[in-house]
Amino acid sequence: MQTSKIWAIIQWGLGGFILLLSLVAFSTKGGILSGLLFLLLAVLVSPLRKKILALLPVAFPKMIVIISGIVLFFASFLTFPSSETTQLEGDTAEEVVERSMPSVESEEMVGESNIQSLSFSSSKDIEVQEGKDVSDGYVLAKVNDKNAFFEDDVTFVSGNSEIATIEYSRTALSNYLYYTVNGIAAGETEVYAVSKDGKVESEHKKVVVKVDEEKLAKEKAEAEKKAAEEEQKKAEEEAEKKAEEEKLAKEKEEAETKAAQETKSTSEQAANTAAVAVPQQTENSSGNDAGGGGNGDSFNTYDIPEQQNTEASYVLNTKTHKFHKPSCNDVKKIKPENYGTSSSSRDELMSQGYSPCGHCNP
Numbered sequence: 001m002q003t004s005k006i007w008a009i010i011q012w013g014l015g016g017f018i019l020l021l022s023l024v025a026f027s028t029k030g031g032i033l034s035g036l037l038f039l040l041l042a043v044l045v046s047p048l049r050k051k052i053l054a055l056l057p058v059a060f061p062k063m064i065v066i067i068s069g070i071v072l073f074f075a076s077f078l079t080f081p082s083s084e085t086t087q088l089e090g091d092t093a094e095e096v097v098e099r100s101m102p103s104v105e106s107e108e109m110v111g112e113s114n115i116q117s118l119s120f121s122s123s124k125d126i127e128v129q130e131g132k133d134v135s136d137g138y139v140l141a142k143v144n145d146k147n148a149f150f151e152d153d154v155t156f157v158s159g160n161s162e163i164a165t166i167e168y169s170r171t172a173l174s175n176y177l178y179y180t181v182n183g184i185a186a187g188e189t190e191v192y193a194v195s196k197d198g199k200v201e202s203e204h205k206k207v208v209v210k211v212d213e214e215k216l217a218k219e220k221a222e223a224e225k226k227a228a229e230e231e232q233k234k235a236e237e238e239a240e241k242k243a244e245e246e247k248l249a250k251e252k253e254e255a256e257t258k259a260a261q262e263t264k265s266t267s268e269q270a271a272n273t274a275a276v277a278v279p280q281q282t283e284n285s286s287g288n289d290a291g292g293g294g295n296g297d298s299f300n301t302y303d304i305p306e307q308q309n310t311e312a313s314y315v316l317n318t319k320t321h322k323f324h325k326p327s328c329n330d331v332k333k334i335k336p337e338n339y340g341t342s343s344s345s346r347d348e349l350m351s352q353g354y355s356p357c358g359h360c361n362p
Contacts, residue, residue, distance in 0.1 A: 008047055015046030021076070030081040037076040044069050114149055115195045116142040118202035126191070126205060128164065128183035130212040139193045139202060141175040149175055153196050160189040164207045183209040312341035314349065314362055321354045328360035 022038030025031035043049060044065065053059075121137035128134045139156075143149040156166040156179055169180045181191065186209050193202040314323040315331045319338040323346075324331050342349060346362065356362050 011045060011047050015042045015048070018042035018045060018076075025076075025080055028081050031079075034076055034079040034081065037072055037079060041069065041072040041076055044072060113195060113197055113199045114144050115153060115200045116144065118142075118154060118193045118195065118200055120193075120202060120205050123203075123205075126181050126207045127210065128181050128207065129210050130183045130186050131215060132212070133180050133182040135169060135178060135180050138172070138176045138178040141177060143175050146174045151177055154193050155196060156191065156193050158189060158191050158207075159204070160187070163187040163189040164191065164209050166191040166207075181207060185209060186211045310341050313343045314341065314346075316340035316342055316349075316354065322357050323349050323354045323362060324357040325360040325362045328357055328362075330357055330359055 018038055019042040022035045022042060025035035025038055028034075043052065049065070053065075119140050119142075121140065126134065126136045139154065141149065141154055151168060151171045154168075154177055156168055158165050161184070163183075163185050165182045165184065166179055167182070169178045171177055177193070179193075188209070189207050190204040191207055192204045194200070310326050312326070315326050315328070315334070316323050317334050317338050318340050319335070322330075323342065344352075346356070350356070
């Protein structure tokens with residue numbers, strides 16, 4: 001009975017130790033698989049396995065459980081990541097071997113810069129699109145003492161920050177410095193890394209920033225749209241200006257026509273007034289002369305024989321609406337355009353609005 005308790009304690013202790021290894025694996029980059037295998041091994045070693053196996057519908061032979069434990073043990077350690085032998089992107093076989101070798105600090109290195117060299121992971125040019133960024137590998141810092149190296153011991157520099165910039169992004173395995181290049185404007189420049197003390201500098205790497213075709217097409221479309229809108233606005237303004245000019249010209253023409261018509265009407269009215277005033281003055285003077293008042297020589301007379309030699313009973317003045325005997329002296333004074341004759345009776349003429357001459361009393 002006491003032996004079984006001791007054995008249970010040993011199993012719990014061994015399971016706890018393996019569980020600790022699984023936590024270490026989980027906390028190490030690339031150690032997820034190893035951590036899961038260690039976790040399964042910890043459960044298989046501890047007394048928990050009996051309770052878990054009891055829940056399964058099929059009973060597993062003891063030999064299979066033992067073999068599974070052995071396989072999990074070796075698989076867990078084989079998949080455990082090594083910080084010294086992990087191969088990074090772009091690594092060559094020589095770099096993997098070199099990184100696996102321990103760094104040796106000799107007496108000659110004392111007092112010198114901790115950084116021996118800085119080098120890019122690739123010699124290819126960096127190509128990035130305008131307005132975009134790219135993570136193009138890393139800079140390897142060969143150092144004397146990794147424990148004394150920090151990422152801020154190295155500075156990334158751009159030859160022209162108006163074209164492209166370069167900045168630190170993360171660190172892997174203590175001395176692998178990953179960077180990000182940002183494309184600012186189309187063009188070419190160089191980037192490099194330099195130690196904080198300025199003693200060690202990497203090779204200069206060419207950066208080519210390409211034009212963003214999509215952005216360029218969008219800007220071109222917007223410019224064309226804006227130009228079309230401005231052209232349309234200009235055409236509308238010109239059309240409005242032309243319409244306004246035509247309207248003003250039409251109004252001016254109408255005003256001039258109206259003024260000409262008013263001037264013509266005024267002239268005609270003045271002429272008519274003058275033409276009417278003269279015969280009225282003549283008739284009035286004739287009446288005054290016939291009545292014995294006034295000088296008959298001051299008026300125009302129309303001594304036309306045909307006006308007296310008529311067979312009609314009466315001579316009419318269509319302007320003054322007087323009717324005379326053909327032998328009346330006033331007949332001479334009737335204008336030709338106001339002269340008329342009638343053989344109607346006296347009463348009929350009076351009914352038509354005519355009145356008898358006061359001189360000849362027809």
